[in-house]
């Protein structure tokens with residue numbers, strides 16, 4: 001019975017191919033928009049989540065200077081206010097899991113005939129834990145290296161690749177500002193961050209080597225910044241409060257004085273990017289809903305015309321025994337069929353669009369089973385919702401009046 | 407559905423209510439009874455209410471007043487689905503304009519009432535083919551109605567009306583669009599079906615068509631003005647009223 005009804009529905013739709021296709025077009029565009037919206041929304045959500053994961057959770061950077069002028073670069077001539085002793089004190093806080101004081105600069109690296117300019121981070125062994133830098137091959141720097149200001153370096157993947165190509169850099173000597181450093185490890189790559197900056201373009205040396213040998217330090221005992229990982233239980237809010245209180249006390253700031261340091265949440269920008277991605281998804285969703293709505297109205301319009309045109313047919317069917325629900329089902333099936341076919345074609349178009357976005361515009365996209373479910377769900381819903389009224393009108397006709405229609 | 411035979415209407419009336427106009431009384435006080443196997447011709451001037459009466463009889467429309475019993479059951483108490491079931495199984499309709507579905511094959515047209523009766527596909531197709539053969543259209547199952555002559559289309563309509571073995575065949579000017587030779591062929595089918603036990607109510611303007619029936623009911627101005635038996639032997643002798 002059902003196959004017969006579907007065959008009948010296809011036959012009536014096939015009888016007016018152009019009209020059916022035009023009605024379908026609205027659905028195709030609507031479903032394609034939904035699919036594209038889901039793919040792009042999910043893609044950017046995932047990209048942001050991954051970035052936050054590579055940055056590490058609950059990371060705070062503490063810089064010297066008041067918040068207004070704070071930065072990695074302190075005002076010329078003024079002494080940095082943060083010291084290694086501050087870092088040690090922060091490490092004692094309950095709400096802090098690990099602390100790494102750091103110094104950094106940009107400089108030239110050389111190996112053989114290759115040159116590469118990169119960021120050199122001088123820090124303590126905690127650096128890799130705090131900043132989520134896993135050493136993929138070789139070994140990290142240890143306390144002995146820090147104590148002796150050993151001329152050892154761990155390379156970011158980009159640096160390793162540019163200076164050494166496919167060869168293993170472990171044990172090789174490269175020159176940083178002309179000084180020889182032994183490569184003891186290579187970090188696992190993190191890829192680019194949300195701004196497109198390559199996170200793997202860095203090297204890590206002992207803090208003592210950076211301050212004592214590479215860049216010098218006019219104010220002994222101070223550091224450029226301190227990077228802190230808050231403990232998971234208390235979170236970064238509590239840690240920031242504790243650190244502020246501690247540093248104000250250690251720096252003997254009067255109650256009305258401004259902080260002489262500033263604390264930044266390095267995942268904040270990623271989190272705002274996540275919010276932007278969310279807002280983008282909502283906007284795309286709104287556009288997709290509007291196109292689905294327009295598509296649905298198109299279906300309803302066509303179905304109303306169809307019902308009017310086929311009044312006599314409806315009368316004949318009722319005269320030979322069709323019940324109201326048989327007529328209702330017949331016209332609902334037709335609108336469902338248009339919508340589902342449009343849904344399948346639209347899903348194809350949407351997936352194609354997502355592929356183009358990924359391939360040519362480097363937009364992160366995710367196409368998965370949910371895409372198919374959404375396309376199917378939305379086209380069914382539109383078919384039933386916008387098909388119901390015309391089908392109901394068809395079913396409500398009086399047989400004798402329908403028959404009398406020319 | 408046990409209904410198989412007697413139809414009775416009592417003081418039946420019908421007013422049309424065209425929107426924005428005063429009601430149009432079309433039938434008033436029609437009382438008639440039909441027995442199983444009857445062969446009735448309904449005649450009368452144009453606009454006298456014949457088609458309206460036939461539609462009420464076939465449950466295509468509902469009366470404005472009076473009563474209608476099928477096998478003693480009052481039709482007024484039936485809901486839309488029950489009326490559909492009556493049209494599906496107790497009545498078969500044949501119209502002046504054939505009313506076949508143009509995009510369905512002859513086989514599908516004839517099988518359609520069986521689809522609504524919930525019969526299996528095999529059953530539907532077997533019976534539809536058999537019915538087409540009965541009305542002399544064997545071999546044309548895959549044709550479409552537009553490829554047929556009027557007489558052939560009316561045969562298909564008759565086959566469709568018979569699909570669920572109804573007790574009654576209601577025909578509104580079945581030969582109105584056909585020439586006299588083709589009309590004769592259609593009437594021969596009606597005569598045979600009636601001889602096999604099918605009750606027929608036939609609306610016509612032509613006396614020689616009416617003469618095939620055994621009873622004549624004449625309408626004028628929405629009322630029955632004549633109801634008399636016809637002598638089948640006199641069929642050929644019957645002339646204009």
Ligand SMILES: Nc1ncnc2c1ncn2[C@@H]1O[C@H](COP(=O)(O)OP(=O)(O)OP(=O)(O)O)[C@@H](O)[C@H]1O
Pocket residue numbers: 422423424430432450451452453454455456457458459
């Ligand atoms: N839907 C309607 N609205 C208003 N009046 C109607 C409607 N249908 C029929 N009528 C009127 O009812 C009257 C009877 O119509 P009906 O079709 O029953 O006549 P008939 O006897 O079958 O005529 P004919 O021989 O021409 O077919 C006519 O006067 C017609 O104008």
Ligand SMILES: [Mg+2]
Pocket residue numbers: 456457458578
């Ligand atoms: Mg009439």
